[in-house]
Amino acid sequence: MLSTVKKRIMLLFGAKFYVSSGSIIFLDTRRKPFGKVKIRKQFHLFSLSLHPPSSLGYQLLKLQRWYIIGFVSFSDMDRISGLSDELLVKILLLVPTKVAVSTSILSKRWECLWMWLPKLKYDFRGCPEPEGKRLLLFLDRNLPLHRAPVIESFRLELYGSYLTPENVKMWVVIALSHCLRELDILYESYPPSKPIVLPSNLFTCKSLSVLKLDGDIILDVPRMVSLPSLKTLQLQSVTYSKDETLQRLLYNCPVLEDLMLHLRDYGDTMQKYFKLVDDNDKSHYCLIEHMPNLIEAHLDVSLTHIKSLIGSITSVKRLTICSRFDEGFVFNRLEHLKVCICNDHSSNQLFRLLKSSSILQELNLFSMEDHEPQGMDDWNEPSTVPECLLSSLQTLSWSTYTGEPQERDIVVYILKHALHLKTARIKSYESAVPKFDMLKEFVCIHVKMDRISELSDEVLVKILLFVPTKVAVSTSILSKRWECLSMWLPKLEYGHRDCSEPESKRLQCFLDRNLPLHRAPVIESFRLQLISSRFKPENINLWVAIAASHCLRELEILYESDPDKPIILLSSLFTCKSLTVLKLDGDIILDVPRMVSLPSLKTLRLHKVIYSKDETLQRLLSSCPILEDVVVGLRENDTMGKLIVAVPSLQSLSFYIPWSNDIDGFVINTPALKYFKLMDRNYRSYNCLIEHMPNLIEAHLDVELDDMKSIIGSITSVKRLTICCSQVITINSFHFM
Known part of the structure; x- marks a missing residue:
């Protein structure tokens, strides 16, 4: 019996000892006695006596008081062994997993108790290689036999060249099969080329509420993800397999409350691009370390307290944001900013961002997909102009402009103070803000300071080409500077299918009066859609003749009128050397003269026209050498x-x-x-x-x-x-x- 006790005590303590007079004397590292076990009553029980409290042995047992369990009994009289399994498992939870497993050698009563532990932690760090290999073999052999129906937590701290990703993956799969609630893995691979790819069923674990991953772990989130119970997510220095990996993971955690991200400092694409979409509006903790090499970030979050999040991306060059933003941050590298204006605090947030971005070059106001634009709220004009407006902003885009007074005031403010602005694109639904009204409104802003008017005629004409001819012509009323600009337009388009009789009359008068005054040396295209008996054939022929005299390159006419009033196009059209495209549709008589020469014509489209003679088409085609x-x-x-x-x-x-x-x-x-x-x-x-x-x-x-x-x-x-x-x-x- 004494030898059995000696063996068990040695296994528990790993200490040196000797036997003297029925007692076991323990020696410390200096080979001095620090404790004694006396065997009594036929060795069924033993007692422990220690040297003074200051001794090494007392300190050891004070720190590890759970070792006393091993000294209480080795027989049927063992009172602790008489407790229920449930209570004994709770006692074992008070000690590290390694020690709890060691109790399996005490007796058959304790042999399998540790297999019911709901919390498991295995630490390979600091283990000598032989001990680490023994632990690896132990997990491979014993973890599949674990009996706890629910594993509340499974923690692995892994380091060593003898560890393989396959081992770790198998252990995680086994833990998941026990309704795992908390998974915590720290993995430092050696060599670094052996990262873990976690099993895909981890991302469909319905019971998982806490996930903490740190180190050489590849996060490869499959398309099918469902983590309905996950409330805490901590990812430190992991590797993301794709750019959308993190977004896909977060999007499928409907009750996530606590998020911590720490991106890698070496060789990770996430270091340069970061995207976070968090629709959970419940207050939860968020910690993200600073990312000094970040180039582009996309934030769409509902959090109210995101100082650490904003603070971590201040080195970004491109930022897309839909979130609250507080003062106190400086974006000293930000050049491109896209701001979603779906929130009721958009205007104040916009100007806080502008004040924080001293070298901003491009500003884009828009609404993200599935975000309902709310428009800008009322705002007070800043007491100081943001530095980026005065020194660097070159492009302004607004794709959801509604024409509301507060939005107009913001546009006016930016146009007024953006001294280096080159391009402004303002888009709106035609029903909300007619193009002409919007153009007149913004150009009138510049009538006072008139910076647009300082541009060359050539540039202004190019700007007018972006709007319909009717709108371009209407700018002539804005100021004397704009009065004649439309006369230099190289592309002209008049009329439309739904043109009313009064409108047709006004259009005919306008063309009769103004087309002869057109100044463009070359008319690249001249398009007429005339659906009314109001238009007279002689007027139309006059307009075509005027256009042809300006080295016309493309002519397109759609004419639907009374069948008794078709147009007979002028013969001079068929000797226009510059014409490359001719498209005629409707009540037009094609009377091709004997002398025809269209040396540049490449495209000819004739739809439902009237041919004056049988040979008309043949004569026309034969006179187009490069058709x-x-x-x-x-x-x-x-x-x-x-x-x-x-x-x-x-x-x-x-x-x-x-x-x-x-x-x-x-x-x-x-x-x-x-x-x-x-x-x-x-x-x-x-x-x-x-x-x-x-x-x-x-x-x-x-x-x-x-x-x-x-x-x-x-x-x-x-x-x-x-x-x-x-x-x-x-x-x-x-x-x-």
Whole structure:
């Protein structure tokens, strides 16, 4: 019995001792006695006596008073062993896991008690390598046998080259299978190239309420994430597999209350980009260490106290923010700022941010996706102008402008004080703020200080090209500086399909009076949409002639009026050397003179126009030496002779023949053609001759012809074919290369 007691005591204490007169004497490191165990009553019980309280032994047992458990009994008389398992497990929770496991050698009563522990902590740090390897083998062998139905906490402090990520991953999986509530892992891999990738089922653990990860751990969050009980999350120096990893994790923690992030200082992409979306409006703790190398940050949080969060990103260069912002921070590197204005405190927050950003170059006011813009609240003009307005701001963008007085005041203030502003983009719904009203309002702001007016005419004309011609012309009433600028516009577009009779009358008067005064040496495009009997053919011809005299490059006319009042375009149009695009649609008579020369025309589109003679179209096409794109749509209930298209340069040809058009046939000779489209709804039989198109790439056929041999035979070199025809085609007769 004495040898058994000696063995158990040695295992518990790891101390040196000797036996004398039925007692076991313990020696300290200086080989001096510090305690004695006396065996009594046939060795069933033993007592412990110590040297004075100042001795090393007393200090040891004072600090580790739980060792007394091992001295109480080794027999059926053991009173502690008579307690229930539940109570004994609670007693074992008062000691470290390693010591609790050691009690398994005391007796069979204690052998498996530790396996019911709901809290486990294993520390590899500071362990000699042999001891660490024994602990690793112990966990591999015994953790799968753990019996506790719920593991309240599982803590691992890991260090050592003998540890493998596979071991750690297996231990975590086992702990998760016991309804794990708290997981705490500190892992320092050796060598550093052995990080842990945690198992994916960790991120679907419904019982997990606390997750703390620190060190060489790769956080690879799967698409399916659900942590409905997680309230505390602490991530220190972990590695994020993707930019959206952290956002995905936080988004799927609906009851998260406590968040702490500490990003790595080396080799981590999160060091340069940080995004945090936290929709939890409950007050919770948040600690994020400073990120000195941060370049871009995106914050969308509902927290009210976020000083540590804002303080950690002050070195950022690009910031997107939807959050409260207090004074006291300095963004000395911030150049690009995007502010979501969905909050009722947006205006004051905006100017606090401007005051904190001395070198800001770009300001963008917008609403994030799924955020409802509330508009700016009332604000008081700052007593001092933010430094960035005076020295660095170059671009202002506002994509949700509503025209409310407080918003207008903010725009006025920025335009007034931003001395280096180059670009201002203000967008609004047309129903909320008509474009002209907004333009007039903002330009009137500058009538007093008129910095826009100091720009060159060339720049101002380019600005006017961004708005419809009607709006650009309206700026002439703003000031004398703007009075004639619209006359230099190279692109003109007048009329629209819903133009009322009074509006049509005013437009005709305006064009009659002002178009002859137009000053642009080149009119790049002249577009007319005239849907009214108010417009007279002679007026339209006059406008076209004026445009053609300005080296016109693109002419587009849509004219729908009384059938008895079609336009006959002037013959001078067909000798315009600068014209590259001609698009005509509607009640327009195409009367091509004998002398035709359109040396620059590349695109011709004729839709439902009237051809004065059968040879009109052929004459026009043959006089366009570099023509590349032709679209012809014939009128219904019209009669036309044979349609001939012979253009060597043509690359794209589209024909539409309605069911009621009486055509004698057509001949097509276009060897360079790459795209061919024929839609023929005419059920009448007529001759069709199409020469082979060796360069054809794509063809679209939708025809009612009885004889398809000529058409099919001409397109056998095609690469892409779309076909619909009413007649059966014998494919064997053709070979598509």
